[in-house]
Amino acid sequence: xxxxxxxxxxxxxxxxxxxxxxxxxxxxxxxxxxxxxxxxxxxxxxxxxxxxxxxxxxxxxxxxxxxxxxxxxxxxxxxxxxxxxxxxxxxxxxxxxxxxxxxxxxxxxxxxxx
Numbered sequence: 001x002x003x004x005x006x007x008x009x010x011x012x013x014x015x016x017x018x019x020x021x022x023x024x025x026x027x028x029x030x031x032x033x034x035x036x037x038x039x040x041x042x043x044x045x046x047x048x049x050x051x052x053x054x055x056x057x058x059x060x061x062x063x064x065x066x067x068x069x070x071x072x073x074x075x076x077x078x079x080x081x082x083x084x085x086x087x088x089x090x091x092x093x094x095x096x097x098x099x100x101x102x103x104x105x106x107x108x109x110x111x112x113x114x
């Protein structure tokens with residue numbers, strides 16, 4: 001090891017292993033939390049603000065407690081916001097920017113996990 005903590009390249013040695021991308025890891029952990037992706041999908045698919053009960057009906061296996069917890073987490077990460085004009089929740093611009101990735105993930109899942 002070199003004094004600055006780096007490693008000396010050895011001719012013919014294999015390259016170092018790839019490392020985890022921390023940004024990708026944080027995004028996958030957030031969206032991949034139990035029910036978070038489903039909640040986002042329901043909100044992104046709606047053409048209006050959805051009340052808590054609307055989301056609960058669209059994701060029937062989730063408990064009220066867990067739905068409330070996930071909505072708070074998604075709101076804290078600026079993916080969900082309370083609606084201005086009507087009671088309920090709406091996806092934020094950052095959640096809408098995530099929609100193409102969720103569509104691709106769904107396409108992949110239908111192909112490879114079916």
